[in-house]
Amino acid sequence: MTNQLRIVIIEDDEVLRKGYEMLLSNKEDFLIVSTYGSFDLARKQLKADAPQVILLDINMPGTNGLQAIPEIKKSLPNAYVIILTVFDSPETVFEALNMGADGYLTKNSNTEKITEAIKDVCNGGGVMSMNVARIVMQSFQKNLNSPLTxxxxxxxxxxxxxxxxxxxxxxxxxxxxxxxxxxxxxxxxxxxxxxxxxxxxxxxxxxx
Amino acid sequence: MTNQLRIVIIEDDEVLRKGYEMLLSNKEDFLIVSTYGSFDLARKQLKADAPQVILLDINMPGTNGLQAIPEIKKSLPNAYVIILTVFDSPETVFEALNMGADGYLTKNSNTEKITEAIKDVCNGGGVMSMNVARIVMQSFQKNLNSPLTxxxxxxxxxxxxxxxxxxxxxxxxxxxxxxxxxxxxxxxxxxxxxxxxxxxxxxxxxxx
DNA sequence: TAAAAACCACCCGTTTAGGGTGATTTTTTG
DNA sequence: CAAAAAATCACCCTAAACGGGTGGTTTTTA
Missing domain, CATH: 1.10.10.10 (Winged helix-like DNA-binding domain superfamily/Winged helix DNA-binding domain)
Structure with a gap:
């Protein structure tokens, strides 16, 4: 792709937010349009930012990341939303997917994984880190000790x-x-x- | 881990089978115990091979890979099964997961991805390639144009x-x-x- | 060749489903 | 603010489905 990918980061932890911004803006394919400390701060600006990809934390003051997904999808139907969080409980993962998240990365993911994920998502792929994939796969696996014939x-x-x-x-x-x-x-x-x-x-x- | 990972490859295409064997046996962490052209050929030897990981094709003469999974899980409950196939239809993916597959890679995965997947699986992770993850995620995503309130x-x-x-x-x-x-x-x-x-x-x- | 699974046949009363037709109150939204 | 949409409730009806009980045969599997 000839143009840079427009990326927005929404993450309340300032250190992480700045960290992601620095690391990703080093990649020439990426353009970090804006970063926000909460979705409530981002809400009005998002449309003007016109990002293709949004990196979204879940645990944030005010509107949390999960609640934010449907709103984002509504105002920016073509943007990809990648959850980037420490939470990896089955409930959280499934709710995020149900809300329409396009990817789910846990925060042990290194920069390499994140950049790869961003590119994959834009190629129409789904993205999830290892522990998330495990959760999802387990949800499909039946109990082998079923008493039922x-x-x-x-x-x-x-x-x-x-x-x-x-x-x-x-x-x-x-x-x-x-x-x-x-x-x-x-x-x-x-x-x-x-x-x-x-x-x-x-x-x-x-x-x- | 100090010991090598014991790996078995079951794949009917000779070129691919030999190819995987060569590429993976170059890694010092891995020991390719055996390779087979079909599950029917592998069946009796599997227990003696005592693999920790089995790379399994789906489309094979005789018993196909999906049918083989429950049998493998029964005789080697602790072995990890990673599907390695060209098929990535939702039906196939879900059936494999239901059968108890621990990973699902499509054949465009390079050696790097495969070795990574093998290690991840042994660390209790689930593994799936991008297009498979996309399928799984889509299965969770609700239609936003539902007529229902x-x-x-x-x-x-x-x-x-x-x-x-x-x-x-x-x-x-x-x-x-x-x-x-x-x-x-x-x-x-x-x-x-x-x-x-x-x-x-x-x-x-x-x-x- | 036993045991387990799958198959079938009646009894009975109670609950649920689904169709129709009407209405009011709350919430959303232009 | 006013119209539209959603959510709430009421009462008619019949046929279908449910669930409990108790008995049996055939087929498959270990």
Whole structure:
């Protein structure tokens, strides 16, 4: 790309903010348009800054980074938002992704990783650091010690998508009564007595 | 770590197989224990090879890589499985993660990335290349043009977890009739007339 | 060849879903 | 500020689905 990438940094820690600014502005591909100590300070300027990439901290005074994402996406729909934070709890990560973050880096990332991430994001990639990727991958991995059989798991998954027993029976080419039998066994194994509880328990334990 | 990492490569393309072997065996931290042209050939030897990391292709004659993952995890519960493939469709990625893969690299990854990935995985990290991360992140990102209001989205999400309207009403401190009203509006907006269809449509369009 | 899983068939009463039609109050937004 | 959108609530109705109980057979797996 012939033009420099316009970057904005929003980070309340002054040392980190200046640090990132110095390190990234050394790269000739990057132009640090502005830096802010909070999103509340950045809000009115952002549109004029017209950044392509925003490095965003989560823990900030006033509006926090997660709350800021939808607002940013609204006023700058084409800008990429990369979270840069110390938090890497599953809840925080998933909320950030749900809000529409394009990347999630934890602060142990060195300059090399960050510059790489910025370029990757602009090439349409997603970016996450190792510990974040681990969290995300674990969220997909099922519990290998599920008490449910293959068939029971299949049926519970379908229940979780809102299918009725009749629909499930038709889809699996088995009788409604068979589905009922399986459901009863599922309830016994999970020690519940309703769809909602079964789904809840199964999801908590990653059985489905 | 003082000992070398024991690595097995399972890849049907001979050129790639030999290529990876050469490149990785140059690293003094790594010991390529064995390489195989298919999982069926590897199956009986794997336990004796006792690898810490397995690089696994997906498209192979006989048992494919995805099917192989559960089998590997069963016989070598402590081994890390890194998928190394050209496929990066959402379906393939999610199936691999569901099967328990610890990493997912596409074949444009250079040696540097691969060695880094192997080390990261052994440090308990998850590993994925940029295009895979993009796929995973997109799966979390909701459609910003949802026709559903905040409340409607909330209610539909709860329906998708199996909650009844009464339970939802209690949880949200509103009347059952109010929940019904919202549900009716949801059905109209999504042009459906049942829970299952609403959930299906909403998930397809990432409204929930 | 046992045990586990998958399959099927009835009974029963209660709960839930979904369609229709009306309304009021609060919040958002131009 | 005024109009629009969202959220709230009420009552009609029927058919469908749920969940508990108890019994069984066939197939698959270890």
């Amino acid at each position: 293959k068939r029971e798991t299949e049926i519970l998954q379908r229940i979780a998508t809102g299918q009725t027993k009749i629909q499930i029976a038709n889809d699996l080419f088995i009788d409604q009564n068979t589905v009922r039998s399986h459901v009863k066994n599922i309830y016994i194994k999970l020690d519940v007595n309703s769809k909602a509880d079964a789904i809840k328990t199964a999801k908590q334990n990653r059985f489905i | 905040k409340r409607e989205t909330e209610i539909l999400q709860r329906i998708a977890t199996g909650q009844t309207k009464i339970q939802i009403a209690n949880d949200l401190f509103i009347d059952q009739n109010t929940v019904r009203s919202h549900v009716k509006n949801i059905y109209i907006k999504l042009d459906v007339n049942s829970k299952a269809d609403a959930i299906k449509t909403a998930k397809q369009n990432r409204f929930i």
